[in-house]
Amino acid sequence: MSKKKIISIAQITQDDVEDLAFGCALLGTGGGGSVGGAILEVKSAIKKFGPVTVVQLENVPADGLVMPICGIGAPTISFEMLNNGGEAQLLRQEVERVFNKPVVAIMASEIGGSNGVEPVMWASRLGLPIVDADTMGRAFPEVQMGSFFVRGLPLTPIILVDFQGNSITITPTSGESAESESRAFTIAAGGVALMADYINPAATMIGNVIVGSISNAIEMGRAVRGTHEPMKRLTDLLGAHALITGKISEIERHTHGGFVRGSVTICGTGIDSGRQVSIDIQNENLVAKENGRILASVPDLISMLDTQTGTAIATEEMKYAMRVTAMAWPCDPLWRTERALQTVGPRAFGYDIDYVPIEKSQR
Amino acid sequence: MRLDLRVGIDVGGTNTDAVVLDENNRILARTKQATTSDVRSGMQNALTYVIDALGTEAQRIGRVMLGTTHATNAILERRSLGRVAAIRLGAPASLSLEPMESWPDDLRDAVCVDTCILEGGHYVDGRRISPLDEDGLRNFLSSVAKTADAIAITSIFSPTSPQDEERARQIVSEVLGNNMAVTLSHEIGSVGLLERENATILNAALFGVIGQVISATQDVIAGAGLVVEMLLAQNDGTLMALDFARRFPILTIGSGPANSLRGAAFLTGLTNSIVVDVGGTSTDFGVLINGYPRESAAAVEIGGVRTNFRMPDLLSIAIGGGTIVSGTAAQPVVGPLSVGHRLTSDALISGGATPTLTDALVAEGRLQLGNHAVPQIELERLQSALHSATESIADAIDQITLGNALLPLIAVGGGSLLIPHDIAGVSHVLHPENGDIANAIGAAIAWVSGHWEGVVAHGDEFNEAITNGRAIACRRAIEAGADPQIVEVVDQTETPLSYLNSPTVRLVIKAAGPLRHL
Numbered sequence: 001m002s003k004k005k006i007i008s009i010a011q012i013t014q015d016d017v018e019d020l021a022f023g024c025a026l027l028g029t030g031g032g033g034s035v036g037g038a039i040l041e042v043k044s045a046i047k048k049f050g051p052v053t054v055v056q057l058e059n060v061p062a063d064g065l066v067m068p069i070c071g072i073g074a075p076t077i078s079f080e081m082l083n084n085g086g087e088a089q090l091l092r093q094e095v096e097r098v099f100n101k102p103v104v105a106i107m108a109s110e111i112g113g114s115n116g117v118e119p120v121m122w123a124s125r126l127g128l129p130i131v132d133a134d135t136m137g138r139a140f141p142e143v144q145m146g147s148f149f150v151r152g153l154p155l156t157p158i159i160l161v162d163f164q165g166n167s168i169t170i171t172p173t174s175g176e177s178a179e180s181e182s183r184a185f186t187i188a189a190g191g192v193a194l195m196a197d198y199i200n201p202a203a204t205m206i207g208n209v210i211v212g213s214i215s216n217a218i219e220m221g222r223a224v225r226g227t228h229e230p231m232k233r234l235t236d237l238l239g240a241h242a243l244i245t246g247k248i249s250e251i252e253r254h255t256h257g258g259f260v261r262g263s264v265t266i267c268g269t270g271i272d273s274g275r276q277v278s279i280d281i282q283n284e285n286l287v288a289k290e291n292g293r294i295l296a297s298v299p300d301l302i303s304m305l306d307t308q309t310g311t312a313i314a315t316e317e318m319k320y321a322m323r324v325t326a327m328a329w330p331c332d333p334l335w336r337t338e339r340a341l342q343t344v345g346p347r348a349f350g351y352d353i354d355y356v357p358i359e360k361s362q363r
Numbered sequence: 364m365r366l367d368l369r370v371g372i373d374v375g376g377t378n379t380d381a382v383v384l385d386e387n388n389r390i391l392a393r394t395k396q397a398t399t400s401d402v403r404s405g406m407q408n409a410l411t412y413v414i415d416a417l418g419t420e421a422q423r424i425g426r427v428m429l430g431t432t433h434a435t436n437a438i439l440e441r442r443s444l445g446r447v448a449a450i451r452l453g454a455p456a457s458l459s460l461e462p463m464e465s466w467p468d469d470l471r472d473a474v475c476v477d478t479c480i481l482e483g484g485h486y487v488d489g490r491r492i493s494p495l496d497e498d499g500l501r502n503f504l505s506s507v508a509k510t511a512d513a514i515a516i517t518s519i520f521s522p523t524s525p526q527d528e529e530r531a532r533q534i535v536s537e538v539l540g541n542n543m544a545v546t547l548s549h550e551i552g553s554v555g556l557l558e559r560e561n562a563t564i565l566n567a568a569l570f571g572v573i574g575q576v577i578s579a580t581q582d583v584i585a586g587a588g589l590v591v592e593m594l595l596a597q598n599d600g601t602l603m604a605l606d607f608a609r610r611f612p613i614l615t616i617g618s619g620p621a622n623s624l625r626g627a628a629f630l631t632g633l634t635n636s637i638v639v640d641v642g643g644t645s646t647d648f649g650v651l652i653n654g655y656p657r658e659s660a661a662a663v664e665i666g667g668v669r670t671n672f673r674m675p676d677l678l679s680i681a682i683g684g685g686t687i688v689s690g691t692a693a694q695p696v697v698g699p700l701s702v703g704h705r706l707t708s709d710a711l712i713s714g715g716a717t718p719t720l721t722d723a724l725v726a727e728g729r730l731q732l733g734n735h736a737v738p739q740i741e742l743e744r745l746q747s748a749l750h751s752a753t754e755s756i757a758d759a760i761d762q763i764t765l766g767n768a769l770l771p772l773i774a775v776g777g778g779s780l781l782i783p784h785d786i787a788g789v790s791h792v793l794h795p796e797n798g799d800i801a802n803a804i805g806a807a808i809a810w811v812s813g814h815w816e817g818v819v820a821h822g823d824e825f826n827e828a829i830t831n832g833r834a835i836a837c838r839r840a841i842e843a844g845a846d847p848q849i850v851e852v853v854d855q856t857e858t859p860l861s862y863l864n865s866p867t868v869r870l871v872i873k874a875a876g877p878l879r880h881l
Contacts, residue, residue, distance in 0.1 A: 037557070040465045077487055080556045081519055085459035121459075163456045190486040249766070321762040
């Protein structure tokens with residue numbers, strides 16, 4: 001299976017929002033937060049403030065400041081305490097004040113889940129283009145699990161804002177303190193905040209991001225629109241391997257400190273009758289196994305899809321007897337270096353296994 | 364004259380059923396009539412039928428219990444809805460999405476007078492977001508004084524910090540008088556701002572509808588020369604007094620399936636089981652736990668609007684007795700379209716030209732119905748369609764039982780024969796007699812409930828407050844008609860509130876009991 005060339009999207013309009021959200025949910029690999037609320041916000045913003053221009057990093061002025069953006073906090077709180085709408089404008093002002101330079105574009109830090117969808121609302125409200133890239137190419141649970149950290153870019157000041165108009169600038173001494181200081185502000189802000197980190201000129205970012213994330217997500221949505229064979233369309237588009245098609249026969253799941261851990265077992269049906277695949281979960285789907293053999297593992301992407309519609313199923317939505325297809329596809333080459341695997345490989349999540357690229361384990 | 368008879372009426376999408384029970388729950392009369400587009404005449408037909416069947420005994424009718432889809436239909440058809448002014452308290456949070464912004468345009472046009480987002484509301488930990496903007500609230504209320512039929516108030520994190528909604532209600536009565544109808548979101552739904560706000564606005568839009576249902580039913584009853592008490596079925600499987608129904612009309616949504624579940628429990632004597640209600644167009648699967656419907660916490664979409672109020676946990680599939688069969692014998696297509704009402708004219712067994720699952724049942728010899736034989740040429744396709752429908756039903760059973768094959772399955776509803784005796788995934792299958800009117804029976808045998816809710820601080824007076832609350836809930840159930848000897852607290856929900864100073868809970872107590880003799 002070879003991956004198709006993704007066509008670059010130039011603009012995001014109302015009509016693209018559902019497609020983008022479909023792709024972001026799939027790239028969430030079970031985590032990343034529900035995209036449902038973000039769809040409403042983005043549609044509303046585009047209606048009021050207009051469509052969003054998508055740019056390639058190479059086309060941004062080399063010394064122009066790009067603001068990577070993500071929401072941080074507890075999803076359940078964000079469902080109750082919705083955005084003010086002015087958060088990104090404040091974030092931009094603070095970034096421009098601290099860096100003494102105008103922001104020329106924004107970027108999603110994390111394309112997977114709601115954090116891939118919401119930046120489009122901010123771009124629309126700011127009237128700024130959004131870069132067709134992100135720092136994960138999927139969803140990861142921790143702030144430092146991004147390409148800038150892995151590629152060794154120096155830490156820059158982190159800026160957080162809340163809906164009240166509070167803002168804070170953190171100049172962290174390490175990735176770990178960046179995480180813990182940000183969490184502290186978020187708790188004070190009532191559990192949700194908007195954050196920009198690794199704020200750099202476009203030239204510094206080139207080569208250190210996952211390219212094509214926005215286009216890729218929208219293409220996924222377009223691929224399944226109106227089709228009767230969503231699985232075939234998606235495997236062709238992503239160069240993905242269908243691990244098993246069947247029904248969920250067992251779910252073990254517990255929540256601790258805002259993180260979901262557990263495993264889900266899928267019993268094969270049809271041509272997969274008699275097979276059984278289990279997937280380990282820590283917010284995201286991390287390792288797929290069959291009879292003790294590893295079929296796929298993080299940082300390759302493992303998603304659970306509704307077999308009928310191809311819609312991604314988040315870990316909290318999984319229910320016994322759902323008809324699902326588990327699918328895995330290669331991560332960006334950026335994640336396959338030794339340093340990257342130390343941060344996001346199976347061992348970084350506590351598994352005593354070596355990472356084997358999906359193309360090799362599925363050969 | 365003893366008033367020992369009661370009438371259960373269930374107005375469903377396809378049929379309006381009525382049943383008369385005596386005090387020993389024996390069925391004295393029953394009927395199944397077509398639901399009419401005005402709903403009222405279908406109800407009148409059903410009631411007139413059973414009253415005629417009773418003859419002079421009809422004078423013994425003391426109560427009428429009504430389960431109805433009026434509220435659902437009003438929302439789906441955007442008809443008879445009240446005009447609502449929606450107030451959200453929580454600025455500067457949540458300004459990015461206005462109330463009703465995500466609603467379908469036609470529904471918003473039908474319901475919305477005006478909306479505003481004012482300062483107020485709380486954080487998850489009970490801190491204030493901002494002080495309640497009382498002046499802004501008064502100004503907004505004055506501006507809608509002539510146009511609004513009702514006010515819907517939703518404050519951020521009100522399920523755990525309800526005080527701003529309570530204060531806002533006081534201000535509404537100060538500005539617009541005590542007669543202005545108000546719905547507060549913490550009385551309707553749980554955390555999830557837009558879903559709770561949507562349910563709150565819909566509830567406020569249904570005040571007029573529920574008033575019409577009540578007076579229309581009372582007219583029909585009076586027209587039949589009866590003087591009776593009336594109660595409404597709600598979606599937890601109990602009955603509510605009219606004054607409570609007038610405050611929470613949205614709770615009638617989902618009462619049909621809840622009644623089916625309760626009726627199935629009554630007809631079989633089982634309290635823990637799976638219940639499947641097979642209608643003309645669709646089939647609902649639910650779960651009975653200790654005699655009551657299992658409830659769902661998931662968001663429910665009504666008329667294109669996401670809501671999160673309490674509902675029975677149901678799984679619906681688009682397969683029913685009237686489901687149309689097409690495709691080929693090798694690859695039959697089952698539904699989702701149904702002939703609905705027109706089964707008696709369009710189906711093959713009625714001399715029509717549309718093959719349906721009912722035709723398949725007749726062809727298989729599982730049902731005797733109709734006056735025309737199923738043409739030979741259709742047999743093979745119908746057989747494989749029935750096979751495919753049975754597979755879908757087995758899949759649904761697997762999902763609703765969570766794989767626990769030890770529970771029995773009770774099949775009710777007009778199309779219950781679609782459920783074979785040997786279906787996989789359950790211990791055994793029951794097809795109780797009169798199961799086709801299980802929903803009307805469920806309304807007639809339901810217990811009547813009363814509620815109390817309040818905010819109680821932990822400490823010395825905690826237990827005393829709970830005792831008082833339980834007594835009030837029981838008293839309200841008794842006032843609504845429950846037997847004082849048997850009434851009991853059936854549910855007590857404590858939601859910890861996030862006050863910074865002292866630990867406090869919001870307490871909702873539900874008491875219920877069988878109806879006392881009149």
